[in-house]
Amino acid sequence: MAGRTxxxxxxxxxxxxRLFPNxxxxxxxxxxxxxxxxxxxxxxxxxxxxxxxxxxxTPKVKVATPQLxxxxxxxxxxxxxxxxxxxxxxxxWNPGQLLTRTFVPWSMEWLVYYELWRATGIWYxxxxxxLDSASQRGILHPYIQPRVN
Amino acid sequence: MSTLQKELxxxxxxxxxxxxxxxxxxxxxxxxxxxxxxxxxxxxxDEHWTATRGNDAMAPQGSFLLGTVVRNIxxxxxxxxxxxxxxxxxxxxxxxxxxxxxxxxxxxxYARRSSSGRPRLLEWERCWTLVWPGMHLxxxxxxxxxxxxxxxxxxxxxxxxxxxxxxxxGYASWFxxxxxxxxxxxxxxxxxxxxxxxxxxxxxxxxxALQQTVQALKRHRDIYFTNxxxxxxxxxxxxxxxxxxxxxxxxxxxxxxxxxxxxxxHLRRENGVWLLPNPSQPEENFVDSWVTQPAAPARxxxxxxxASRDFDDLGARAGIHNQLPLLSGAFGTxxxxxxxxxLGTSLTGARARGDLSVTAGAALSIAGxxxxxxxxxxxxxxxxxxxxx
Numbered sequence: 001m002a003g004r005t006x007x008x009x010x011x012x013x014x015x016x017x018r019l020f021p022n023x024x025x026x027x028x029x030x031x032x033x034x035x036x037x038x039x040x041x042x043x044x045x046x047x048x049x050x051x052x053x054x055x056x057x058t059p060k061v062k063v064a065t066p067q068l069x070x071x072x073x074x075x076x077x078x079x080x081x082x083x084x085x086x087x088x089x090x091x092x093w094n095p096g097q098l099l100t101r102t103f104v105p106w107s108m109e110w111l112v113y114y115e116l117w118r119a120t121g122i123w124y125x126x127x128x129x130x131l132d133s134a135s136q137r138g139i140l141h142p143y144i145q146p147r148v149n
Numbered sequence: 150m151s152t153l154q155k156e157l158x159x160x161x162x163x164x165x166x167x168x169x170x171x172x173x174x175x176x177x178x179x180x181x182x183x184x185x186x187x188x189x190x191x192x193x194x195d196e197h198w199t200a201t202r203g204n205d206a207m208a209p210q211g212s213f214l215l216g217t218v219v220r221n222i223x224x225x226x227x228x229x230x231x232x233x234x235x236x237x238x239x240x241x242x243x244x245x246x247x248x249x250x251x252x253x254x255x256x257x258x259y260a261r262r263s264s265s266g267r268p269r270l271l272e273w274e275r276c277w278t279l280v281w282p283g284m285h286l287x288x289x290x291x292x293x294x295x296x297x298x299x300x301x302x303x304x305x306x307x308x309x310x311x312x313x314x315x316x317x318x319g320y321a322s323w324f325x326x327x328x329x330x331x332x333x334x335x336x337x338x339x340x341x342x343x344x345x346x347x348x349x350x351x352x353x354x355x356x357x358a359l360q361q362t363v364q365a366l367k368r369h370r371d372i373y374f375t376n377x378x379x380x381x382x383x384x385x386x387x388x389x390x391x392x393x394x395x396x397x398x399x400x401x402x403x404x405x406x407x408x409x410x411x412x413x414x415h416l417r418r419e420n421g422v423w424l425l426p427n428p429s430q431p432e433e434n435f436v437d438s439w440v441t442q443p444a445a446p447a448r449x450x451x452x453x454x455x456a457s458r459d460f461d462d463l464g465a466r467a468g469i470h471n472q473l474p475l476l477s478g479a480f481g482t483x484x485x486x487x488x489x490x491x492l493g494t495s496l497t498g499a500r501a502r503g504d505l506s507v508t509a510g511a512a513l514s515i516a517g518x519x520x521x522x523x524x525x526x527x528x529x530x531x532x533x534x535x536x537x538x
Contacts, residue, residue, distance in 0.1 A: 019507065019509055019525060039467075040513050041469075041513055042161030042162070042164075043162050043164070043165050043467070043469050043472060044467065044468060044469060045467045045468035045470075045471075046467065077532075078532040078533065086532055086533045087532060088530050088531070088532075088533065089530065089531040089532070089533045090533075092528070092529075092530040092531060093530075097528060098525070100507065101507075101525045101526060101527060101528050102527075102528050102530070104507060105505065105506075105507040105513060105525070105527040106527070106530050108507065108513050109496065109500070109505070109513060112469070112492075112496060112513065113493065113496075113532075115468055115469035116469055116470075116473075116489050116492065118469075118470035119469060119470040119472075119473035119474060119485075119489060120486065120489045122489070124489070124490070124492075124493025124494060124496070125493070125496075125497060125532050126497075126531070127497050127501075128494050128497065139532070
């Protein structure tokens with residue numbers, strides 16, 4: 001039986017437009033750039049997400065506006081050195097998956113946990129068994145505001 | 150709002166508020182403990198009162214009966230429960246002083262039993278208080294009111310001289326009537342989820358928006374009057390005004406705002422006297438003490454205004470990080486912490502169960518059983534960080 005082909009950037013763009021009809025999606029050969037202001041839950045602020053995807057590679061997502069606010073030591077939980085949000089672990093993502101079911105909602109989840117973290121200093125996103133101070137310290141990384149395309 | 154419904158709700162400000170207010174409630178274990186304690190005390194009283202014509206009764210009253218208990222922020226989050234000890238006697242066969250002494254003897258006998266947890270017994274002007282760590286049970290002596298057809302009582306007054314009419318069960322029936330449909334809907338929801346008959350779902354397991362609104366108002370009052378607790382408007386006044394102003398609705402935050410801004414309109418002034426009749430016993434005026442406290446009405450209106458302002462501010466800025474500190478200021482740090490923990494853990498729980506969806510409106514939702522037609526189920530994942538892999 002032939003394996004399913006991975007969704008190309010056009011299919012990804014279509015899925016993004018279907019779920020977020022007013023969002024901006026730019027595609028060129030094997031490349032997709034999506035921008036959209038999301039309100040992850042009713043109580044949240046609005047954040048403009050920018051998602052970059054090169055066919056077959058790991059997508060990258062960042063917050064274009066407003067600027068994320070690190071703690072007084074310049075640290076944020078679960079960010080890459082590049083300032084992108086780190087919303088997956090090894091094995092969570094493969095190119096057969098739709099961005100609408102992965103990186104987009106994963107980033108929205110990140111934002112809810114980020115707002116909770118700003119108010120409480122606690123990152124709830126790793127589960128109830130990771131609320132101890134050692135676990136909480138271990139997820140903080142220096143944050144550099146990424147460049148917006 | 151029941152826990153289940155909270156799980157299904159999108160995380161709006163009303164949901165955040167409801168999650169936080171849940172920390173003011175009795176836990177199911179505490180609830181059972183209260184019931185077993187006043188039932189055991191009731192059995193001792195019944196034994197003690199052998200020369201009674203019919204059924205003596207120990208029954209809860211006040212916030213426990215209404216489902217509006219609020220932990221005491223000024224006393225280590227203890228819970229205060231009110232109960233009446235009703236001896237089935239005619240008022241001419243006893244005196245208030247004898248009845249009160251009698252209740253005290255029975256309470257002392259109960260408190261000496263090892264099974265009671267040996268609470269301390271304190272005496273007040275017209276009642277007794279049993280004190281356990283974390284819980285105070287006020288026991289008010291009473292007789293049946295022969296002129297009442299709806300469970301009315303005669304209770305002791307401050308001077309232990311004149312019998313006062315009271316009707317806690319009638320008041321509770323009125324309060325329940327203000328939220329009847331919602332109470333039924335909440336119980337149905339739990340019954341469906343737990344595959345029970347609605348009658349099998351105890352009322353204390355569900356919480357309506359009216360009950361939560363009363364809890365929110367009482368807690369806000371306790372914080373607002375921190376340095377002058379003796380000047381607080383009474384809980385019965387707040388509860389009655391809120392229940393009169395309550396018009397139902399979908400979102401707890403909107404309900405709280407609307408109810409708060411409308412509650413002052415239900416106080417009347419006739420011939421210079423403020424009136425708030427007990428809806429279950431209109432000859433009783435809940436604010437009759439204001440005759441000797443001329444500053445009390447102004448204090449109530451001042452607090453209602455402050456509460457309205459604080460609740461408006463809560464919704465003025467988007468962002469959970471902006472709202473939690475305001476929740477903390479209005480209702481205390483534990484309410485805000487509980488709101489944060491509840492939202493955080495319900496979101497991770499939904500993700501772990503595969504119940505998280507993203508809606509076409511670009512919001513996350515905890516989908517429960519069925520997501521909407523255009524919604525996308527979120528794949529499970531974890532967060533990492535550091536250098537890109």
